[in-house]
Amino acid sequence: MTTQADIRRRVRVWEILRATGPWSRHPHPGQKFLHGWLPVGPLGDAVRKWHRDPVGIRKLIAAVDSGDRSHARLAGGLHGHTELIEHNNGTQTVHKIMTDAGDTMGPGFGPKRQADAEQLIGLMGQRLGAPVPRVLRYDDDEVFMDVVPGERADRAAAAQGIKVNELAAQHGGTVAAARLATLDILAGNWDRGNETNWNVDDNGIVWGYDHALSFWDGDGTTAAAPPEAAGPFAAMWFLHFDPSKQRHGWGGFDWADNPLTPADIAWLRQRLTALQPDFEALGRHDWWQFAMTRLGTIAAHARGTQGVFT
Numbered sequence: 001m002t003t004q005a006d007i008r009r010r011v012r013v014w015e016i017l018r019a020t021g022p023w024s025r026h027p028h029p030g031q032k033f034l035h036g037w038l039p040v041g042p043l044g045d046a047v048r049k050w051h052r053d054p055v056g057i058r059k060l061i062a063a064v065d066s067g068d069r070s071h072a073r074l075a076g077g078l079h080g081h082t083e084l085i086e087h088n089n090g091t092q093t094v095h096k097i098m099t100d101a102g103d104t105m106g107p108g109f110g111p112k113r114q115a116d117a118e119q120l121i122g123l124m125g126q127r128l129g130a131p132v133p134r135v136l137r138y139d140d141d142e143v144f145m146d147v148v149p150g151e152r153a154d155r156a157a158a159a160q161g162i163k164v165n166e167l168a169a170q171h172g173g174t175v176a177a178a179r180l181a182t183l184d185i186l187a188g189n190w191d192r193g194n195e196t197n198w199n200v201d202d203n204g205i206v207w208g209y210d211h212a213l214s215f216w217d218g219d220g221t222t223a224a225a226p227p228e229a230a231g232p233f234a235a236m237w238f239l240h241f242d243p244s245k246q247r248h249g250w251g252g253f254d255w256a257d258n259p260l261t262p263a264d265i266a267w268l269r270q271r272l273t274a275l276q277p278d279f280e281a282l283g284r285h286d287w288w289q290f291a292m293t294r295l296g297t298i299a300a301h302a303r304g305t306q307g308v309f310t
């Protein structure tokens with residue numbers, strides 16, 4: 001269990017690093033050239049340990065490296081300790097330390113599993129161009145991520161005096177929402193139906209976060225997230241609902257024709273294939289396989305004519 005004192009200690013380490021640690025100008029011995037620009041010390045070590053290729057998270061690394069000047073506890077906190085951090089270089093990040101979710105989710109939902117999910121969905125989002133934060137992995141149970149813009153769905157809906165599903169319908173027709181839906185389907189994220197796990201920004205773009213419980217293997221073996229819980233955007237773009245097929249108020253969903261084009265599918269396949277080593281580096285070959293299988297499933301229903309990703 002990481003305590004506030006641990007966090008403060010780490011932050012002090014970064015402050016010391018900031019004052020004393022030179023940025024290494026040369027590749028770290030034995031490491032890929034790309035790692036050469038990392039700061040020396042614990043942060044650089046963490047990035048080398050957790051990321052095959054840190055390009056794309058430089059902004060996060062620079063922010064964390066600068067130390068922090070304030071912390072504010074964010075709402076939520078069932079399975080993690082989430083804070084908004086303002087760093088000394090002016091950048092804000094969200095810092096999340098996972099706690100064991102085994103009591104509510106079943107055995108196996110330890111902190112590392114959740115941090116792996118946050119990291120890998122962040123990477124998928126980055127490489128696929130989906131509206132989710134980029135993620136810097138710092139420890140077994142600990143990540144930093146971008147602060148996504150906009151207002152949280154529950155608050156945005158309340159401010160307009162409408163229901164969350166109306167807000168979702170207002171913004172669901174955007175490319176951003178279609179991409180977020182695709183990511184949720186590929187990653188078996190069933191937690192987007194929670195209106196505290198997405199934002200809407202001033203341009204009407206939706207942004208997702210809180211991916212700690214993705215790749216959920218409902219029965220312990222198959223990573224088959226129930227599609228009916230996949231949230232409003234996945235329901236809008238990928239699923240068909242037939243109440244007559246519901247049993248005990250559950251189910252009744254089937255795969256619907258979706259807006260992806262054959263070119264989108266080919267592009268997604270190429271991008272996901274390139275991510276295989278990143279999943280394997282974390283011992284998550286099964287999650288990568290799940291995403292590829294899901295891609296095959298939605299490919300069979302891809303009827304789009306205007307590219308969502310291409």
Ligand SMILES: Nc1ncnc2c1ncn2[C@@H]1O[C@H](COP(=O)(O)OP(=O)(O)O)[C@@H](O)[C@H]1O
Binds near residue numbers: 133
């Ligand atoms: N990347 C982010 N950008 C903006 N706000 C965030 C981000 N991550 C989390 N939050 C805010 O913090 C709250 C709690 O974080 P979340 O990851 O959903 O954890 P949990 O639901 O497990 O407590 C969210 O409801 C949201 O308000």
Ligand SMILES: [Mg+2]
Binds near residue numbers: 076194196197210
């Ligand atoms: Mg949440």
